[in-house]
Amino acid sequence: MRLAALRTFALSLPHTAFVKQWGECLVFKVAGKIFLIIALDADLADSVVFKCDPADFDVLTEIDGVTQAPYCAKRMWVKVSDLAALPAPELERHLRRSYDLVVAGLPKKNRLALAFPI
Secondary structure (H helix, E strand, O other): OOHHHHHHHHHHOOOEEEEEEOOOEEEEEEOOEEEEEEEEEOOEEEEEEEEOOHHHHHHHOOOOOEEEOOOOHHHOEEEEOOHHHOOHHHHHHHHHHHHHHHHHOOOHHHHHHOOOOO
16 A cells, blocks of 8 residues: 555544654554554655554464564554555555554543544
8 A cells, every 4th residue: 555545544534633753654643542653764655553453463463574563562563564465455444443443442531522432
């Protein structure tokens, strides 16, 4: 997936904001909580980091080009270094699931304020 497509998809999710953080990273958040990090290299998507289900974590990390995310692996985050390792529809599905997992972890008052289901 190209950077523009990744950015467009992530920003299509409700209440998503992004900031450029930690040097050359685009960090996508919902209610201030990170669900996607895109590392840039010369304005190209170099790698992506996202949260996943425990069941998906083991499956994903068996794929060449997908590893445990540094500093975040025990919280079930993966790093996709080779964007060709996952077809675009599958990557979008995982990014949507990352978003959903983060939203589910928000305090009830935050979900209510953003009109998310309880």
